[in-house]
Amino acid sequence: MSNPLILATLLGLVCNSFSIELPKLLVDVLKPLGQSSLALGLICIGAGLKINDLKRYLQLMIVGSLQRLMVVPTIALAFAIIFQLLPLESCVLLLFAALPTAQSCYVMTASMGGDSAAVADLTSAQVIFSLLTLPFWINVMLEFFPN
Known part of the structure; x- marks a missing residue:
């Protein structure tokens, strides 16, 4: 297991579980x-x-952006409706599902020897496309969960 994000998360969970605080200097x-x-x-x-x-x-x-910015939020909306989540939980789920890919994926891809050029292009495209899709999903959210 050499994924730095997973290792850092596990270390953080262990420190939190045992109430270990980092030294002030750190x-x-x-x-x-x-x-x-x-x-x-x-x-x-x-x-x-x-x-x-x-x-x-x-x-x-195009495929990655459509998948991330349209398909994933659609599945989240269906999940919220099927499982009758409360409006607040439904809105939070939908908004998080509608966000573009995190920029940290580029840093991790580059540090782990992946195709960082493709990830840079994909991440940039998703941020640009989300300028159109986020307002759409906010309107959908207000239509389905008006409270």
């Missing part, structure tokens, strides 16, 4: 890094984005 060093991780990830994606590869990954970007 918190002071790591906290600013954590707060800047979104910006650093977006900078990495921008640096890894290759305009020439957009045609190469066009089909992946």
Whole structure:
């Protein structure tokens, strides 16, 4: 098991379960890094984005974006309706399902030797497409769960 995200999550669970607190010096060093991780990830994606590869990954970007931004939220909406979730839980489920892929997937893909150019293109495309799909899903949410 060499996935850094899984290892960090397991370490965090162990520390939390046993009420282990990090030393103040370590918190002071790591906290600013954590707060800047979104910006650093977006900078990495921008640096890894290759305009020439957009045609190469066009089909992946379209299929992946449709799947992530339309199919997954549709399944979440069906789940909320079938299991009669409360309106608040239904809205939270639908909104989380409608979000584009997290930018951290690029950083992990690059660090683990995956096709980081494809992930940079896909992540960028999903963020752009979500400008259209998120308002759509918010309207659907307001229609199904008006309270």
